[in-house]
Amino acid sequence: MTIKxxxxxxxxxxxxxxxxxxxxxxxIEMGKECPIIDDQYxxxxxxxxxxxxxxxLHAELKDGKVYYTADSDAVITKGIINLLIxxxxxxxxxxxxxxxxxxxxxIGLKEHLSPTRSNGLLSMLKxxxxxxxxxxxxxxxx
Amino acid sequence: xxxxxxxxxxxxxxxxxxxxxxxxxxxAATTQKPLCVIDRERDYYLHENCNIHRGxxxxxxxxxEAYEHAxxxxxxxxxxxxAHEIVFTRGTTESLNLLxxxxxxxxxxxxxxxxxxxxxxxxxxxxxxxxxxxxxxxxVPMDDNGVLDLHAYEELLKQGPQIVAMAHVSxxxxxxxxxxxxxxxxxxxxxxTVVDGAQSMAHLTIDVQDLDCDFFVFSGHKMxxxxxxxxxxGKTEWLEKMPPYQFGGEMVDxxxxxxxxxxxxxxxxxxxxPNVGAALGLETAIHFIESLDRSEVAKHEDxxxxxxxxxxxxxxxxxxxxxAPERSGLVSFVIDGIHPYDLGTIIDKMGVAVRTGHHCAxxxxxxxxxxxxxxxxxxxxxxxxxxxxxxxxxERAVMMLR
Numbered sequence: 001m002t003i004k005x006x007x008x009x010x011x012x013x014x015x016x017x018x019x020x021x022x023x024x025x026x027x028i029e030m031g032k033e034c035p036i037i038d039d040q041y042x043x044x045x046x047x048x049x050x051x052x053x054x055x056x057l058h059a060e061l062k063d064g065k066v067y068y069t070a071d072s073d074a075v076i077t078k079g080i081i082n083l084l085i086x087x088x089x090x091x092x093x094x095x096x097x098x099x100x101x102x103x104x105x106x107i108g109l110k111e112h113l114s115p116t117r118s119n120g121l122l123s124m125l126k127x128x129x130x131x132x133x134x135x136x137x138x139x140x141x142x
Numbered sequence: 143x144x145x146x147x148x149x150x151x152x153x154x155x156x157x158x159x160x161x162x163x164x165x166x167x168x169x170a171a172t173t174q175k176p177l178c179v180i181d182r183e184r185d186y187y188l189h190e191n192c193n194i195h196r197g198x199x200x201x202x203x204x205x206x207e208a209y210e211h212a213x214x215x216x217x218x219x220x221x222x223x224x225a226h227e228i229v230f231t232r233g234t235t236e237s238l239n240l241l242x243x244x245x246x247x248x249x250x251x252x253x254x255x256x257x258x259x260x261x262x263x264x265x266x267x268x269x270x271x272x273x274x275x276x277x278x279x280x281x282v283p284m285d286d287n288g289v290l291d292l293h294a295y296e297e298l299l300k301q302g303p304q305i306v307a308m309a310h311v312s313x314x315x316x317x318x319x320x321x322x323x324x325x326x327x328x329x330x331x332x333x334x335t336v337v338d339g340a341q342s343m344a345h346l347t348i349d350v351q352d353l354d355c356d357f358f359v360f361s362g363h364k365m366x367x368x369x370x371x372x373x374x375x376g377k378t379e380w381l382e383k384m385p386p387y388q389f390g391g392e393m394v395d396x397x398x399x400x401x402x403x404x405x406x407x408x409x410x411x412x413x414x415x416p417n418v419g420a421a422l423g424l425e426t427a428i429h430f431i432e433s434l435d436r437s438e439v440a441k442h443e444d445x446x447x448x449x450x451x452x453x454x455x456x457x458x459x460x461x462x463x464x465x466a467p468e469r470s471g472l473v474s475f476v477i478d479g480i481h482p483y484d485l486g487t488i489i490d491k492m493g494v495a496v497r498t499g500h501h502c503a504x505x506x507x508x509x510x511x512x513x514x515x516x517x518x519x520x521x522x523x524x525x526x527x528x529x530x531x532x533x534x535x536x537e538r539a540v541m542m543l544r
Contacts (some may be wrong), residue, residue, distance in 0.1 A: 016350060020160065020491050026544055028484075052499065053483045053513070073513060074481035076488075 006087050007103035014107040022079055023108075027079030034082035035070040035089070048123050053077045055124060059131035065090050066132055081124050088104065088128055093136035143438045149523045151176040151430075162493030165528045165535075169485055169518030170341060170472050171497055172314050175427075182426040183368055186419040195392060209418050212425035213408070219428045220358065221349040222375050224349065226407040231415055233372030235263040237359035238307075240374060240411065241336055242267035244384040245305060248249070252277035255303035255333070257319070258284045258509060259312040262502040264338040280307075280333040283510070285512040286313035288464035295324065306333045310342035314515065315464025316447070316472045319347070327356050334380070340364055345443060345470045347436060350375050362420065366521075367427035371420035374411070381407050388413035388438045395494045427535055439522050445521045446529055447473055453533030457540055463515045472519035474501075477536075480543050482514045488539035494532055 001009070017023045037046065041058040048055045051073030060067050068085045072078040087103070088096050104121070149155055152174045168175065186208075192201040194209050217225040231237045245251070254272045254349050256265055258281055271280050278304055282295045283466075306328040311318050325335045336357040339348060344365040350358050357380070362371040372389070376384075386393055386404055390413040395403040405409045450473045454460055459478030476482060486498030499514040500507045507514055520530055 021488075021542070024488060024491065053481055074483040076484045077481075089422060 003087055003091055003099045007100075010083065010086065011103055011106050024076065027083070028075050029079070030086075031072075031075040031077070031079035032106045034071065034078045035067075035085060037071045041069075048120075048127050052120060055081055055120070057081065057124065057127050057131075059128070059135070061093075061135045061138070064092055064134055066093055066096060068128060068131070077120065080096045080121055083089065084124060084128060088132075093132040094133035097136060101125070143435060143442065145442070145523065145525055148219055148434070149525075151178065152523050153177065155523060159493050159495075160491055165494045165531050167518040167520065167524065167528070167532060168495045168497050168503075169344075169524070170364070170517065171519040171522035172369070173344060173366050173521050174523070175366055175368065175423075176430050178430055179366060179423045179426045183419045183423040184364070186422050191419070194418055198247050205418055209416070209421055212421045215425045215428050216373055217375075219348070220375060221351050223351060224378060227375055227378055227381065227512075229374040229408045229411040230421055231359075231372050231374050232370055232417070233361035233363065234338060234359050235361075235441055237372060237374035238263050238336075238338065239267045240387040241357055241359070241376075242271040244387050245334065246271040246275065247385045248383060249304050249334070250275045251304040253301060253303040254278075254281055255280040255282065255298060255306045257290055257308050259288065259290070259315055259317060259319075259506055260307070260309055260503065261338065261340065262504070264307050264309060264336075265505070268305070278393075284317075286510075287310065287340040287466055288317045289466045290317075290319055290324075292323070294318070296327060298328060299333065302331065303333050305336065307336040307338065309338045309340075309522075311339075311345065311470045312464065312503075312506075313341050313472075314474050314503045314506050314517065315466065316469040316474065317464055318342075318468040318470050320468075321355070323354055323441075325353055329354065341471065344439065345432070347356065355390065356380050362424040362427065365424075366430055367424040368417075368420040369422075370417045371424045373424075381411070384411075386410050386413070390414050392416075413481060429432065434522060442522065443520050443524075446524055446526065448473065449526055449529045450518055450520075450532060453529065454536060457533075457537060459540075463510055463512065472517055474515040474517045476512050476515050477540060482516045484543050485516050485536065487540050488542060489532070489535040492531075492535040492538070494535045496532070 014023060037056050037058050041087045042056050045074045046056040046058050048057055053072055053078055055072045057070045073079060147191055154174045155166060156237050190204040194202060194206040210395060213228050214225045216228045222228060226404055251272060254268045272279050280298045280301060282298060283291045285291060308319055308321055308324055321337055328335045335355045337355045339358050339360040343360045353455055356377050358375040363369040393405050393410050393413040395405050461476050463474040463476060482498040486496055497517045501517060
């Protein structure tokens with residue numbers, strides 16, 4: 001699926017719920033399904049700044065596509081990072097870098113998370129983009 | 143004491159968040175303000191606003207009188223000997239930075255002591271100052287209940303710290319420290335004593351002469367007063383000896399390009415135009431506190447804490463952080479397998495405002511080996527029903543998160 005198709009799928013999933021508790025329940029479920037970062041990357045270097053809880057993120061390039069793994073000590077944060085992973089993992093660096101991010105507004109994540117939390121989300125996004133950028137400039141296939 | 147009548151004086155409490163009635167339990171961060179305080183500050187700007195002390199005109203004289211009256215009220219409230227022993231500041235943090243800087247210049251201390259439960263504001267200024275003079279920070283340890291080790295305290299005093307700074311009430315653990323005894327011991331060893339009263343002013347009766355501390359600092363906004371006003375009490379002899387902290391208008395006596403002489407107390411420490419409106423609000427907040435039966439208020443707040451502990455303790459994996467026998471105003475906890483941030487996020491959606499995180503006391507979190515706590519802190523306007531909502535919200539969040 002393309003990034004756009006996945007985003008539309010997520011928007012559809014979230015729109016099934018009117019109640020914010022249900023949306024959080026879904027985020028929590030997503031947190032539990034997050035592709036977990038390998039222990040060797042769970043260090044200061046992979047820690048993302050700007051989050052209220054700790055978040056580690058790693059990415060690898062396989063056959064020209066980026067695969068992310070992550071973890072957080074808070075499950076809601078883990079749900080948010082997994083949501084981003086669902087959208088971007090398995091895509092090419094170029095597609096990730098040119099992705100439209102308006103889906104975050106549409107599922108109400110940006111709007112409903114407080115500014116500090118939203119910064120956390122933006123920090124995660126920024127870090128994912130940095131990986132894509134680095135792979136894109138590397139221009140090599142591992 | 144009719145809590146519902148008291149609540150009517152706090153319009154902000156009467157609102158819904160996410161469609162649920164607001165349950166405001168973040169009072170250790172800041173209390174809400176009663177109408178009388180809001181009106182007082184508003185009236186100042188409606189009818190009295192003026193720069194003070196130097197104006198010869200009517201309004202300036204009235205504003206100056208009102209500001210100095212507020213100072214007298216603060217002095218009386220904490221039983222200071224003289225009104226000039228009260229310096230208005232922006233709050234506890236500024237008061238402590240003033241002290242660390244000015245006492246640092248005066249004493250060039252080689253050893254400064256704090257306790258293991260300090261808020262960063264009563265830790266970092268001292269740490270940075272003592273490092274500047276090539277000295278050492280001594281730390282009084284505490285036990286697993288959040289009670290200071292007084293034996294260790296006495297031993298550390300023998301090392302001769304020139305300054306001892308201590309929290310009256312811990313903002314994370316709720317512990318009321320035995321500061322009167324600690325001050326007495328510190329004096330025996332010739333140390334200057336500084337009490338951080340940020341968390342005690344709204345809850346306990348303060349008598350600085352009885353405590354015999356050299357300094358006592360506090361914030362207005364944690365005791366129903368506006369933000370941006372607080373105070374520093376200092377004994378006259380120390381305030382006289384200390385050099386000024388900031389320079390500028392008001393705090394000077396005469397100025398030439400060669401030399402400046404400084405104004406008398408307390409103006410020596412009040413550079414620049416003060417927050418007059420907030421100072422008047424602080425005076426009114428003191429009147430508000432005094433209008434209540436303070437022992438009844440303490441009883442009520444203790445009952446809220448007891449009910450919260452009783453209700454929350456039934457939740458599996460509940461661990462209270464801070465279980466001192468002498469405690470005030472708040473409950474801090476963690477739950478096995480649940481991050482405080484997750485819990486805070488979910489119960490926020492149920493209208494319950496608590497604080498999660500390290501509460502600006504990272505060394506305390508390190509001491510207990512936790513990333514942070516969930517903290518519910520109470521004020522006079524909170525009710526047992528609200529405690530019930532808190533407990534139910536936490537129960538429901540735990541079910542979602544497990």
